[in-house]
Each structure stands twice: as C-alpha cells, then as structure tokens.
Amino acid sequence: MDARLLLLADSRLPAGGHAHSGGLEPAVTAGAVTDVAGLADFLRGRLATSGLVAAALAAAACAHAHTGDQAWERLDAEADARTPSPAQRQASRAQGRSLLRAARTTWPHPALEALATAVREPHHPIVLGVSAAAGNGTPHQAATITAYGAITGPASAAVRLLGLDPLAVHRTLADLASGVDRIATEAAAAPDDWAALPAPSAPILDLYAELHMSADLRHFES
Amino acid sequence: MSRGYVARAAASVERDVGGRTRLTRLRSDGPLALRETAEALYLVGAAAGPLGGDDFELALEIGPDARLAIRSVATTLALPGDSESRMTVRATVAAGGHLDFAPEPTVAAAGCHHRSTAAIDLAEGATLRWYEELILGRHLELPGKHTSRFDVTRDGVPLLRHELRLDDPAVFGSRSVVGDAKAIGSVLLVAPDLSREPHTAEGLAVLPLAGSGVLIAAAAGNSAVLRRRLAQGEELAGSGTSLNAMNAGASSNSA
Numbered sequence: 001m002d003a004r005l006l007l008l009a010d011s012r013l014p015a016g017g018h019a020h021s022g023g024l025e026p027a028v029t030a031g032a033v034t035d036v037a038g039l040a041d042f043l044r045g046r047l048a049t050s051g052l053v054a055a056a057l058a059a060a061a062c063a064h065a066h067t068g069d070q071a072w073e074r075l076d077a078e079a080d081a082r083t084p085s086p087a088q089r090q091a092s093r094a095q096g097r098s099l100l101r102a103a104r105t106t107w108p109h110p111a112l113e114a115l116a117t118a119v120r121e122p123h124h125p126i127v128l129g130v131s132a133a134a135g136n137g138t139p140h141q142a143a144t145i146t147a148y149g150a151i152t153g154p155a156s157a158a159v160r161l162l163g164l165d166p167l168a169v170h171r172t173l174a175d176l177a178s179g180v181d182r183i184a185t186e187a188a189a190a191p192d193d194w195a196a197l198p199a200p201s202a203p204i205l206d207l208y209a210e211l212h213m214s215a216d217l218r219h220f221e222s
Numbered sequence: 223m224s225r226g227y228v229a230r231a232a233a234s235v236e237r238d239v240g241g242r243t244r245l246t247r248l249r250s251d252g253p254l255a256l257r258e259t260a261e262a263l264y265l266v267g268a269a270a271g272p273l274g275g276d277d278f279e280l281a282l283e284i285g286p287d288a289r290l291a292i293r294s295v296a297t298t299l300a301l302p303g304d305s306e307s308r309m310t311v312r313a314t315v316a317a318g319g320h321l322d323f324a325p326e327p328t329v330a331a332a333g334c335h336h337r338s339t340a341a342i343d344l345a346e347g348a349t350l351r352w353y354e355e356l357i358l359g360r361h362l363e364l365p366g367k368h369t370s371r372f373d374v375t376r377d378g379v380p381l382l383r384h385e386l387r388l389d390d391p392a393v394f395g396s397r398s399v400v401g402d403a404k405a406i407g408s409v410l411l412v413a414p415d416l417s418r419e420p421h422t423a424e425g426l427a428v429l430p431l432a433g434s435g436v437l438i439a440a441a442a443g444n445s446a447v448l449r450r451r452l453a454q455g456e457e458l459a460g461s462g463t464s465l466n467a468m469n470a471g472a473s474s475n476s477a
Contacts, residue, residue, distance in 0.1 A: 023398065032397045045396025048387075080432035081380035084439070086420050089432060199371065199383040202399045203406065203439045207427040210420050 004107060004135035008128070009145045011152065013106075016098035020091055021157035021220035022046060022150065026208035028161050029215065036165070039158045040172045043151045047179055049202035051150030053082050054125035055143040055187035056197045061129025062142035063192075065111035072118035072126070075194060079123035082199045087209040091222030095124040103127065109134030143187035147180045157220060226275025226303060229254035233263055236285035243288045254278050262291035265325055267298065274303020274335055279310040284348070287318035294325035297357075302333035302366060311340040315348035324353035327405075327445060330388065332359060334366030346377040349465060350412040350435075353452070357445055358388065358404050374410065374435070381433040382410060403441035405448035409456055411436045413465040421458045426451040428458050436460070 011017060024042065027033045033042050057079050064075065083089045100122060104112050111130050115122055125146055132142035155173055159166050190197050212222060231254040234247035245263075250256045253276070255266040265280075272278060284290050300307060315321050321342070330336060344350060352372075359365040367389040374382045386406065388394045400406055403425075412435040421428040425447070429437045438455030442448040 027398065032401075038397065041396050042398045045393055045398035048390075048393040048396075049399055077380055077432075078383070081383045084382065084384065084429040084431055084437040085427070086430055195373065195380065195383070197383075198385065200385045200387045202396075203386075203427070203441055204401055205398050206429060206439060207422060207425075208398075210422045210427055210429070213420070214422070 001141070002136050005132060005137045005141055005145065007106065008131055008135055008137075009148060011156065013102060015102040016095060017149070017153055018156075019220060020095060020153060020222045021161070022050075022154040022222070023205045023208045023212070024154035024157045025161060025218065025220045026212040026215065028158070030208070030211070033158065034162065036168045036172055039155065039164065039169065040175070043154060043172070043176055044179065045202060046154060046205065047147060047151050047176060047183055049200045050088075050205060051147050052183050052187055052198050052200055054128075054150055055147040055184055056190045057082075057123065057125035058129035058132065058146040059139035059143040059188045059190065060194055060197060061126040062133045062137060062139040065109075065130045065133035068111070070114060070118060072115050072122065075126055076119045076122055078194045078197060079126060082197075083123075084201070085206040085209045087213040087222065088206065089123075091209070092124045093121040094221065096127045097121045099124060099127045099131065103131040103134060107131060107134035140184060140188035144180065144184040147183045147187065151176055151180065161219065226273060226277060226305070226307065227253050227271075229276075229278045230281070231256055231279070232281040232283075233290070234283040234285070235288040235290045237288040243290070246285075247283070254280060262293040265292065265294040267294070267296055271299065271301055272307040272309060272336065273301045274307050275305045276303070276307045278308065279312070282311070282313040282321065284313070284315040284319040284321050286316040288316070289320045289322070291322040292325065297326045298328040300328060300330050300334040300336035300366070300368060302331070302335065306335045306337055309336070309338045313341075314343045315345060315350065317345040317347040319345070320349045322351040324351065327355035327357050328368075329357040329360060330365035330368035332363045332366055334368065336366070336368050338368070338370040340370075340372045342374045344374065344376040344381070344412060348376070348412070350374070350410065351465060352410040353407075354409075355405065355407040355445065355448060355452070356386070358406070364391075372410070374412070376412065376433055376435075379433065381412065381435050382431060382437060384408075384437070400441055403443065405442045405445045407440050407448050407452050409438040409452055411438070411456070411460050411465055413460065416465065417459050421455070423451070423454065426455050428455045
C-alpha cells in the first residue's frame with residue numbers, strides 16, 4: 001500500500017476527525033453503550049449501515065476523480081439523499097470541509113480543486129474518496145479507509161467517554177476487521193450508476209444524531 | 223418446485239376539464255387486485271401472501287393536478303416459500319399532482335424472504351405522502367428476512383434513497399440500527415411548506431431532508447404505539463400545511 005494512503009487513514013491527520021464520535025456520545029448519554037460488548041454491538045450496526053453508505057460514496061468519488069470528469073454536485077446530492085438526518089448532514093459537511101482543507105495542502109491534485117470549486121462544503125465520504133485518488137489509491141482502498149474510519153472514530157470516542165480499556169477496544173476493532181473488509185468489497189463492487197449505490201439506514205443513529213444536536217452538554221460535535 | 227405468482231397491476235389518474243380526478247387506466251392482475259371507492263383506490267389481497275416466489279408490481283401514474291390515494295383492506299403478510307418474494311411499486315407524479323400512499327402494515331412472518339422496492343419520480347410541484355409500517359414477526363415470533371429500498375427523485379434530483387435491511391439479526395438488532403423494536407415505520411412528506419425544524423421524541427425522529435421533504439421515522443414495541451408516534455410526527459412536520467388539505471381531499475374517483 002502507498003504510504004500516502006496510510007496518512008489518509010491515520011487519525012493523526014489534522015482534519016478534525018477527533019471532534020466527532022459518530023453517534024457514540026449520544027448512545028452513551030442514552031445509556032445504550034456502557035461497556036466493550038455494547039460498543040462492539042454498536043459498531044457492528046454502524047459499519048453495516050452508515051459505514052457502507054460512506055464507503056460506497058468514497059469508492060464512487062475515487063473512481064470519478066480518476067476519470068477527471070466534473071459533476072461533483074450530483075454525487076454530493078446522492079450523499080444528501082442517503083442522509084435524512086439534518087444533524088448528520090451537518091456533521092458530514094463539517095468533516096468534509098476540514099478534510100478538504102488538509103487534503104489540498106497534503107496531496108495537491110486537480111480533482112480536489114474541481115471538487116472544492118463545485119461544492120462549497122462537500123460531504124465527508126466524497127472528500128475521502130477524492131483524497132484517496134489524489135494519493136493514487138483505488139476505489140477499493142478508498143472504501144476500506146472509509147469503512148475503517150466508520151468504526152475507529154466511535155471506538156476512540158468510547159475510550160475517552162467511558163474510560164474503556166484501550167486494549168480491549170482494539171481487540172474489538174480487530175474482531176471487526178474482517179467485517180470492514182467485507183463492507184469495503186461490497187462498497188467497491190457497487191454499480192457505476194450512482195442512483196443505485198447502497199443506502200442502508202440506521203434509524204437509531206438518525207435519532208441519536210438529532211438528540212445530540214439539542215443536548216446541553218457535548219464533548220463531541222456529533 | 224412450485225412457482226409463485228407474477229402479477230402486474232397498474233392505475234393511472236388524470237384531472238378532467240371539470241377539475242375532477244378520473245381513473246383513465248385500472249388493471250388488476252391475479253392476487254394484486256385494485257378496487258375503486260369514493261375515498262381511495264384499494265389494494266385487495268385476492269390470495270394469501272406474498273409467498274416466497276411471488277413477484278408483484280404496481281405501476282401508478284398521476285397526471286398534472288390529479289390526486290390519487292392508495293389504501294389496502296388488510297395487513298400484508300409476507301410468508302415463506304421456495305424463493306424470495308418481491309413487491310415493487312413504481313410511481314410518477316406530474317406537476318401539481320398528489321399521491322397519498324398508505325396501505326395497512328406489512329408483517330414479516332417467520333421464515334419469509336421478502337424484498338420491497340419503491341421508486342417514485344416526482345415532477346417539480348408534485349406532492350407526496352408515503353406511509354409505511356412494518357411489523358417484525360407475528361405475535362411472539364421472530365421475523366424472516368425483509369429488505370426494502372425506497373428511491374424518490376424530485377425534478378430528477380434525488381430526494382431520498384433509503385434502505386432498511388432486516389436480513390441479519392446481528393446487524394439490524396444492533397443498538398445503533400433498530401435494536402429490539404418490533405414495529406418500524408416511516409412517513410415521507412413532500413410539499414413546499416413543511417416544517418424545516420427537526421424534532422425528536424421517544425422512538426420518533428422528524429427529519430427535514432436536504433430537499434423539500436420531511437422523513438418521519440418511528441420505532442416501537444408494538445404496532446399501536448408505532449401508529450401513535452407516526453401520527454405525532456406527521457402533526458409536527460405538516461400541521462396546517464397544504465399537504466393536510468390535500469390528503470383530506472385525496473380521492474381516486476370522479477364521484
């Protein structure tokens with residue numbers, strides 16, 4: 001694997017990812033996740049739903065970046081249509097904006113400029129996919145990085161919020177690794193027709209995202 | 223090996239010169255029967271099921287300024303069979319047209335393997351109410367596999383693409399997906415003057431979409447509570463709007 005892609009997958013990339021818990025904080029607030037077993041169950045559902053949606057959008061964006069075509073607003077609209085929660089759309093665009101800024105400096109590429117010109121605050125998975133392309137990655141690699149991030153972000157948030165044993169949490173992530181690979185494969189195998197990209201929903205994550213927006217005290221933005 | 227029913231039903235409505243909506247096409251097919259009443263066009267289950275292997279499709283066409291309400295007389299019970307059962311609805315709604323689609327709940331019985339698909343193309347200026355309730359298994363029964371996909375475009379732009387994949391209990395039973403809910407439902411409202419405010423309550427989220435629509439999503443331990451939550455969500459999203467008047471007046475016939 002190209003080391004540029006390792007930089008993209010690294011949580012130390014200064015792209016603001018640490019400020020988002022992927023719905024884990026409201027789940028903790030609701031008492032739904034209290035321990036490592038609960039976290040594993042939460043992550044399994046997240047990976048197969050919003051994780052797959054994001055991975056498929058990232059793979060499509062990566063493939064599209066390699067063609068040099070425009071039409072980024074159309075892919076961005078496909079992300080909107082798969083994100084009914086306004087709070088999740090806002091969080092995705094905020095993360096997209098931060099990553100776009102980091103990526104344009106880190107891996108200058110015409111597709112990143114084209115995306116930035118077409119959409120003011122693109123959705124996060126689209127920026128991830130174009131960044132992967134800028135790092136010479138394949139759509140499958142873009143999907144893997146995205147699916148991986150869909151569980152590692154909430155997992156590290158759980159360590160911080162619940163004081164869980166980091167080794168036990170990493171054991172959980174290792175157990176989910178084959179699931180990440182399966183989701184990435186499904187995402188990368190999705191049809192070229194953007195309309196037909198996967199769209200599995202997670203009603204509880206939607207509800208949590210909205211609850212979190214109206215919460216008085218928040219550690220994470222989402 | 224037995225083969226399932228293949229049924230293709232269709233209905234088209236147009237607005238006539240007198241301003242009334244008129245059925246211009248009505249096609250029932252085997253177990254997918256349509257009956258016209260004063261209030262709505264009713265889906266009448268002329269056979270049990272769908273059973274595995276059945277492949278049903280309903281095509282609806284709503285002309286400019288015409289209105290169509292779809293209801294059903296009974297719960298749909300998705301039952302097991304040799305292979306997957308399928309129900310597909312395709313609808314186009316022209317400018318000024320309105321579709322109010324609200325059949326009785328679907329019950330995913332033990333062992334079923336059902337796939338439900340709906341694709342709705344709205345013209346700019348068309349409005350929609352799309353109401354769905356899904357019950358996971360009959361009383362004290364674990365459901366079979368039920369997957370659904372709902373695609374709505376408005377003036378060619380995607381408004382909502384929404385799947386509910388209830389095929390792997392380790393995934394859908396996750397506390398981040400549907401948890402231990404036994405009844406799941408949603409209402410999609412599309413109209414120009416809906417509330418842009420999100421709302422949440424126990425088991426209920428009212429979600430204004432990026433385009434001009436609101437998705438009301440609810441989950442509950444039983445169908446009665448689900449229905450109450452969806453009604454509350456509709457009230458929050460569309461109270462006092464043009465859509466309320468539209469649904470109250472929606473009719474499938476010319477009487």
